Amino acid sequence: MIYRSGHSVLVQGITGKQGSFWTQNMQACGTNVVGGVNPKRAGERILGVPIYGSAVDAAWDGAIDISVIFIPPLQARAAVIDAIDARIRTIVVLTEHIPTRDIVDIHARARASQSRIIGPNTAGIVTPGEGFVGIMPGGNAEVFQPGSVGVISRSGSLGTLICLDLSRAGLGQSAFIGIGGDPLIGTTTRDALIALDRDPRTRAVALIGEIGGSMEEDAADYARGMTKPVVAFIAGRAAPPDKKMGHAGAIVSGGRGGYDSKRAALEAAGVRVTDTPNELARALAGLLAPSGVA
Structure with a gap:
């Protein structure tokens, strides 16, 4: 749950206003953003990184350490489950107001997997001088x-x-x-x-x-x-x-x-x-x- 220099980061929701804004900030701070997810724009590139149709597609070689969720509340459950299915070890869930039954399901699935969830409704994680994941002023x-x-x-x-x-x-x-x-x-x-x-x-x-x-x-x-x-x-x-x-x-x-x-x-x-x-x-x-x- 501590970001380290070189950890690979996937941004789910990278093409949205907040996702793209904070991805640029993370990159400027040194965060190793390696890709994003948007099923409707798979195959494109944004901010110098590829867009995938799912987290599972992005992590096909097991190379994703952290995923960060810039997804609205009603779609957040599916995004987090996608990251869990991709076997991403740390999932930073920024979204708040996720329905309670969805949160319960998310946590149950995470406990049965190798994934750790930080959040929901978190501002993220920061390691000064190395990078940050989320919406903190890490730079x-x-x-x-x-x-x-x-x-x-x-x-x-x-x-x-x-x-x-x-x-x-x-x-x-x-x-x-x-x-x-x-x-x-x-x-x-x-x-x-x-x-x-x-x-x-x-x-x-x-x-x-x-x-x-x-x-x-x-x-x-x-x-x-x-x-x-x-x-x-x-x-x-x-x-x-x-x-x-x-x-x-x-x-x-x-x-x-x-x-x-x-x-x-x-x-x-x-x-x-x-x-x-x-x-x-x-x-x-x-x-x-x-x-x-x-």
């Missing part, structure tokens, strides 16, 4: 700079803010993983935390969570055994109960998924939780100072 050197902090976020906008603060603090990022804001997602906070814990470039983790669900509590169970420091910020502290705040997954019901329970779980696991997002970079800078983590 903006003010926001993303190569560094040592791995960033996990449900929110693309809040994740961008934290990355900007990390760059201004001179820390940069080893990787950004946007897990997505839907209630049912393929890659959880815990999954992303495990990936960054195993990543040799990552010395510390910035975890940006939100109220709703239990992903932060689940991640806390894993963080308890980590040697790399983790600093977190949880959005939605002042949200009233039973209100959906922003993302579809950010809803608290009967106290479940509330701010207090998430913060308590993380702090009990040794994770420092900041009151505001702009404190997060400063806290990590202190932990990674010469007197802190080597």
Whole structure:
């Protein structure tokens, strides 16, 4: 789930307005886009890469590492299944408002395959200095700079803010993983935390969570055994109960998924939780100072 230089990327929906715009941005950032999918334009070329009729056609030799989905909600299920059938290992699903029954089917199929889904409703993944997949400002050197902090976020906008603060603090990022804001997602906070814990470039983790669900509590169970420091910020502290705040997954019901329970779980696991997002970079800078983590 971490983009590496040279990973081959397929863009499903490359000929659409958003698909073509972000493909150009990904290419400018160094992302290795090798093709796109549009059944009606198979055999053509766009932005210097071939268009295929399906992901299965594009991956005939098994050479696609990542697919990114720029497909409307009602067609997204078919596109993701196509990528799963093509045995593409990482599928970045940007689309939001996919029908719930379609999402359930997608995740069931992915679990029975070798594919990992990031999203739905994700902003994507970034490795500064190497490339990005999705709709993050991966080529903006003010926001993303190569560094040592791995960033996990449900929110693309809040994740961008934290990355900007990390760059201004001179820390940069080893990787950004946007897990997505839907209630049912393929890659959880815990999954992303495990990936960054195993990543040799990552010395510390910035975890940006939100109220709703239990992903932060689940991640806390894993963080308890980590040697790399983790600093977190949880959005939605002042949200009233039973209100959906922003993302579809950010809803608290009967106290479940509330701010207090998430913060308590993380702090009990040794994770420092900041009151505001702009404190997060400063806290990590202190932990990674010469007197802190080597």
